Amino acid sequence: MFDLALPRRVLFGPGRVAELAALLPGLGGRILLCTGRDPSRHADLLGGADPVAIKPVAHEPTVDDVRAATERARAAGADVVVAVGGGSVLDLGKAVAILLGNGTDPLDHLEVVGRGVAVQRPAVPFVAVPTTAGTGAEATANATLRSPEHGIKASIRSPHMLAAVALVDPLLTLTCPPAVTASSGLDALTQCLEPYVSPHGNPATDAVAAEGLRRGAGALRRAYEHGDDRAARAEMALCSLFGGIALANAKLGAVHGLAGVIGGMVDAPHGAVCATLLAQVVEVNVRALRERDANAPALRRYGDVARLLTGRDDATIEDGVSWLRETVAAMNVPALDAVGLRPTGFAEVAAKAARSSSMQGNPVPLNEDQLIAVLERS
């Protein structure tokens, strides 16, 4: 028995962004357009529509960014939200769509730093058009916001946040620079891996996550080294979409538990932080699982992961860890100290991460000492 929460429609394929303009009249009359650093790139995607534009977002949105965008949308009478960009842009659009539908403020719903009140009503229709392959935010039911005064990131979360349309056109990722391809692609792989070993998985998330791992592992280096490789970009876009579907339904593990806390403390790309932690978390989880029960089902899962990553039927868990280490090293992802996290901060990170919601899908409980061990080796 399981529930599977998905966007109402998923449209996937090269060139399909051309269908966006024709979709919109069926969804609403006044469009709020959320974009990243270069809005002119996307100006022609909406056909003749004249959207309400907001200040482009370059980073994960803050509570104030969301509030300002929502006020602008309300004043202009926007009744549909289109977000074209990376995960931060999609999260901003998702949050604004839910606030427009409910007449509420971000702090009403925000977990941890806000009141955490459950969302009562549907969002206005939200169309997600990702331009990076990584976060899977087009398929998830939460928006991550930064609260600079608290120094942490927190989510608004509700099934009502699932997109009306997730329009995934891999050609939009062709211009992603190598560093973004690396960090977002490694995030996508992590978001397939953690749900695959999560105790909250089900047969549908298993299938989707395994397929995302297989496709992503085979294409990531090619997409990084040859950005114009359309086939590799299409595989990574699927890996990202499948990771989003998997995490929205099967939760994440210790990589995201730690990365969420670290992301609130230092200014580093989320995917790069995940990448530096990934191999170490697999090792610590596998050791903890073996100490408890050498036949733990999660150990068989890690064996599957190793075979999917390496493409070899005889791969061991250790081969999978080596594959992760080599791939991260080949893509020049900076270590934790290079992004500004000092060992003096490790105990605080471990304590906060141990209580974080992202830790719920970890296949084995980890204590603060085990989390500190991960940080020391990252």
Ligand SMILES: [Zn+2]
């Ligand atoms: Zn992630």
